[in-house]
Amino acid sequence: MIYINDNYLKLPGSYLFSEIAKRVRIYKERHPGSKVISLGIGDVTQPLPPAVIAALHEATDEMSHVETMRGYAPEQGYEFLRNAIAENDFRAKGLDIHPTEIFVSDGAKSDTGNIGDILSINNKIAVTDPVYPVYVDTNAMAGRLGSLVGNVWNNLEYLPCTSENNFIPELPSKPVNVVYLCYPNNPTGTTLTKVQLKIWVDYALKNNVLLMFDAAYEAFITEKDVPHSIYEIEGAKQVAIEFRSFSKTAGFTGLRCAYTVVPKDLTAQSQSGEQASLNALWMRRQTTKFNGTAYIVQRAAEATYSPEGKKQVRELINYYLNNAKVIKEGVESLGLSAYGGVNSPYVWVRTPKNMSSWDFFDYLLNNMQIITTPGAGFGVSGEGYVRFSALGNKDATKEAVERIMNYKL
Numbered sequence: 001m002i003y004i005n006d007n008y009l010k011l012p013g014s015y016l017f018s019e020i021a022k023r024v025r026i027y028k029e030r031h032p033g034s035k036v037i038s039l040g041i042g043d044v045t046q047p048l049p050p051a052v053i054a055a056l057h058e059a060t061d062e063m064s065h066v067e068t069m070r071g072y073a074p075e076q077g078y079e080f081l082r083n084a085i086a087e088n089d090f091r092a093k094g095l096d097i098h099p100t101e102i103f104v105s106d107g108a109k110s111d112t113g114n115i116g117d118i119l120s121i122n123n124k125i126a127v128t129d130p131v132y133p134v135y136v137d138t139n140a141m142a143g144r145l146g147s148l149v150g151n152v153w154n155n156l157e158y159l160p161c162t163s164e165n166n167f168i169p170e171l172p173s174k175p176v177n178v179v180y181l182c183y184p185n186n187p188t189g190t191t192l193t194k195v196q197l198k199i200w201v202d203y204a205l206k207n208n209v210l211l212m213f214d215a216a217y218e219a220f221i222t223e224k225d226v227p228h229s230i231y232e233i234e235g236a237k238q239v240a241i242e243f244r245s246f247s248k249t250a251g252f253t254g255l256r257c258a259y260t261v262v263p264k265d266l267t268a269q270s271q272s273g274e275q276a277s278l279n280a281l282w283m284r285r286q287t288t289k290f291n292g293t294a295y296i297v298q299r300a301a302e303a304t305y306s307p308e309g310k311k312q313v314r315e316l317i318n319y320y321l322n323n324a325k326v327i328k329e330g331v332e333s334l335g336l337s338a339y340g341g342v343n344s345p346y347v348w349v350r351t352p353k354n355m356s357s358w359d360f361f362d363y364l365l366n367n368m369q370i371i372t373t374p375g376a377g378f379g380v381s382g383e384g385y386v387r388f389s390a391l392g393n394k395d396a397t398k399e400a401v402e403r404i405m406n407y408k409l
Helices: 006-010 016-030 050-062 079-093 108-118 133-142 194-207 278-289 295-303 307-333 357-368 394-406
Strands: 102-105 125-129 156-160 178-182 210-214 240-245 258-261 267-269 275-277 338-340 346-350 385-389
Touching (some): 006 133, 016 357, 050 295, 079 102, 079 295, 102 108, 102 278, 108 210, 108 240, 108 278, 275 278, 307 338, 307 394, 357 385, 357 394
Parallel strands (some): 125 178
Antiparallel strands (some): 240 258
16 A cells, blocks of 8 residues: 555645646637736746856856866855855845855745755744745645645634735734745735834744745845845844745746755754754755755856846846836726835735635736736735736736726726
8 A cells, every 4th residue: 555645635726826827728728819918927037147148158168078067066055156145145234144054956935845844843833924825835745734724724823914904914823933924025025124024033032933034035125124134133043044046036937046044043942852953954954855056057146246247137126126116006096006016026906896816817817818816826815916926028017007007997
């Protein structure tokens, strides 16, 4: 007899974006030749920065010579990239993050999903709601969330984020061990100020709670009082793991490169009461289950920190932020409530006429040939909203907004 991990049977029928793809495919089959514009899934559309392309070519050429050919990459990442990350993303901002605390990977999605490998299944988890589905589904796969009752896991603490509380989550009302925070937030595009984030760090320090801080969209931050890293808050190195990505920052969704910061000050307790280093445990996990990010990709990531690379990445970010401005101003001109889009490539829009998220998704697709992402797919508190992505082509984005503005909602 062969047995499976029964936790997988508890998961919803399909991953959110798989369901969206299915509905879009059916629509296109029924309406061949229609021009569908995607403002849905958060994939990038613009070419990689020239500095990145040049680095890819140079690294590829290196692979053609026996003297410079590279095989397996170090599981933690090459020193040249970890040093560049530490210097540019942290030390240049006055933050004491050492290269040995940085782990290069093939994506923040992988790391946020895999980090649970080093944690006990007995940990009580809390997530902001709406939430990036990976945080929830991977903990469910591990057996931490109990059973799915309707749309709610009965052993998961939900922290609602809606317009009623200005998308600022309250501290858990019940004891928890791990809290997932994503800022700038996916899907709402909203942020926490330094003062608001300090409340979470202080809470974690007081209650011995681990914070999983997803900062994948930090490069989009435009407001000064919004922290780019949780380590800007005093004491955070004792309670927080931070996840970063080159995917949206520099268009690496197809190259796959990210990194996770696991401070050496960070410890957790074993069942026997022994304190263990999470940095050491994550290193052990990575050396066992991961063979490292490709050399040419890491050279490409390094290039984003060159003077030319930084300039080109900023131009890319501004391109998408301009799309976000077009989307937000367009839907707001119709009287719809819209959030985000200032420090994020996502605009979170309340549905009109009390329509459900999926009904509004279908309405936009069937009447205007526009793809969005239903808020309900991100959790109970996402019902009544849809997410617009600004990561599309500029002209296509403008056309999509014009379609919405010209159509009688």
